[in-house]
Amino acid sequence: MSRVRTILAGLPDADDVLRRLADVIQVPSGCRRRGCRTQGLCQGGFGPPCFLENRKRFSDAVLEEMAEHRQHWIDQRARIETLLRR
Numbered sequence: 001m002s003r004v005r006t007i008l009a010g011l012p013d014a015d016d017v018l019r020r021l022a023d024v025i026q027v028p029s030g031c032r033r034r035g036c037r038t039q040g041l042c043q044g045g046f047g048p049p050c051f052l053e054n055r056k057r058f059s060d061a062v063l064e065e066m067a068e069h070r071q072h073w074i075d076q077r078a079r080i081e082t083l084l085r086r
């Protein structure tokens, strides 16, 4: 990777952040993008469709629900790790 690409790759990407947040708070199932719904992972774009359609869902999740989302994913990781070690 060139020096320029390495530097640019280290910069935050707002679309990627929103896409990842959509996955953390599990909104892709309601996303109007078919690929998001079928894979259960938001594929985003210029603001994931689920974000553009329901910004309050995202803000509520960040303001009030992050402890629950964090615990959900800690539990998921532990469950998957247990399954994979069998």
Ligand SMILES: [Zn+2]
Pocket: 022, 028, 031, 032, 033, 036, 041, 042, 043, 044, 048, 049, 050
């Ligand atoms: Zn989506």
